[in-house]
Amino acid sequence: MKPLKLLICGPVGAGKTTFVSTLSEIPVVETDELASEAIGKEYTTVALDFGRLTLDEQVLHLFGTPGQDRYHFMWDVLAEGALGLVMLVAGDRPADFGNARRILEYVTSRHPIPFVLGVTRQDLEAVWRPAEIALFFGVPAHQVVGLDATSPTAAVRVLAQLLTFIRDSEELVP
Ligand SMILES: Nc1nc2c(ncn2[C@@H]2O[C@H](COP(=O)(O)OP(=O)(O)OP(=O)(O)O)[C@@H](O)[C@H]2O)c(=O)[nH]1
Ligand SMILES: [Mg+2]
Known part of the structure; x- marks a missing residue:
């Protein structure tokens, strides 16, 4: 089986590098650098994150994107050849939801690939839940998954959901 390329997108601080x-x-290839402007955290991804894992005998190549708009040219570069998208949004940052929706529209309009929407920080108390995010984004509820991006079990669950979508969509192709 050929490695499957997956893209991880989302606003600054959504948890892409963590995921x-x-x-x-x-060992992850990371390109986090000291942020040159106030973005609410010290380090930010400037080019990509690259990681690999094997799930159900399928090798997955994970490409995390930078969240900052100034590096948005990398979104298209990294999306090339990707067969699925994990769109992450931090459940405790409603101020970022509009931007997240814009990123999702930008990427899926140019690269119409199956996606799941992952709502991070579900380990915290005051967070938006997946069902609420599904309504806000106008995405079917079964395509939205809550997670703590630091939890391997939760992160694998998101990927398993995405793989199911990818397989379902391949079956639809005549
Ligand atoms: N509690 C908790 N913390 C999280 C979760 N996901 C990410 N974090 C934390 O949030 C911070 C930012 O996460 P990053 O993974 O750097 O975010 P990013 O999306 O890569 O951000 P940029 O590269 O700047 O676009 C880190 O301190 C993470 O440890 C989560 O699900 N729960
Ligand atoms: Mg990052």
Whole structure:
């Protein structure tokens, strides 16, 4: 089986680098640098995160994107050849939801690939839940999954959901 390329998108601080690091069975290629402007955290991804894992004998290549708009040219570069998308949004940052929706529309309009929407920070108390996010984004509820991006079990569940979508959509192709 050929490795399957998956793209991880989302706003700054959604948990993309964390998600790739939690899942990868090899040391992650990270490009986090000191943020040059106030973005609410010290380090930010400037090019990509790359990780790899094997799930059900399928090798997955995970490409995390930078969240900052200034690096948005990387979204298209990294999306090339991707067969699925994990769109992450932090459940405790409603101020970022509009931007997350914009990123999702940008990526899926240019690269119409199956996606799941992962709502991170479900380990915290005051967070939006997947069902609420599904309504806000206008995405079917079964396509939205809550997770703690630091939890391997939760992160694998998101990927398993995405793989199911990818397989279902391949079956639809005549
Ligand atoms: N409690 C909790 N913390 C999380 C979760 N996901 C990410 N974090 C934390 O949130 C912070 C930001 O996460 P990153 O993975 O750097 O976010 P990012 O999406 O890669 O951000 P950029 O690269 O700047 O776009 C880190 O301190 C993580 O440990 C989660 O599900 N729960
Ligand atoms: Mg990052």
